[in-house]
Amino acid sequence: MLVLSRNPEEAIMIGDEVEITVLEVRGDKVRLGIRAPAEIPVHRKEVYQAMKEANVEAASPNDGALQQAMLILRGRRKREEKARVKEG
Amino acid sequence: MKVKTTRFGDIDVREEDILTFPRGLIGFPHLKRYVLLDHPGGGPFRWLQAVDQPQTAFAVTDPLIFFPDYRIPVTLEELKEIRITDPADGVVVVILVVPKDPYRITANLQGPVVINVKERLGMQLVLNVPQYTTKHLIFSKEEVPQGT
16 A cells, blocks of 8 residues: 655645545544546445445345235235225 | 346347446446346336346336435536436436345435436446435335234
8 A cells, every 4th residue: 555644735646637635634533625527436435335235235136025025015005095095 | 139137037138228337336347237127027126137247136116116205416417427418317216125024125225326218328326415325124114014
């Protein structure tokens, strides 16, 4: 890993288009400003990680459960219809 | 073209029905081509089937069926890579985690998938909205039968 020391208001460039500026250091917190083209997504790592895990988990859905979910939905629709009839 | 799938066997897909995700889905950067299939039994569920990996298919749904108030704060700038210039061209689906117990099915509201139907391009967004997480139950507690 490349390690660089920066003072507040100093920045680093990643390639030609990504600029990361140290805005403020206060206690154990560092505030960073990131300028990047729209096609380069920037996320907090824990958010990115959660999204990745969610996708991996989603990649093997249980077909039977999906089938059952349709029945549950059908039941929900029936209840809603009944409620509507009562109201009307 | 023929697409091999583990779930649906070999299926015929028209070239123009193939969706390209320039960056893939998060965690699946190598899979860039998908096809959106209706669930064989009908209903609100659909499948985002990877064209180049037979076993990978995501169950997806229209979020508004389960979360009528769901809105995604997104700018056209963020949708540039799928060439959306008019919000009406975008179709939003959310990815489901479907475990064995149907009452535990969750929807990823933090990472909706936006598809530009006209251009056949798609992308997954990551929302920075505190109320949306990667796991929202699609059925309410009241719907779970008593005694299970």
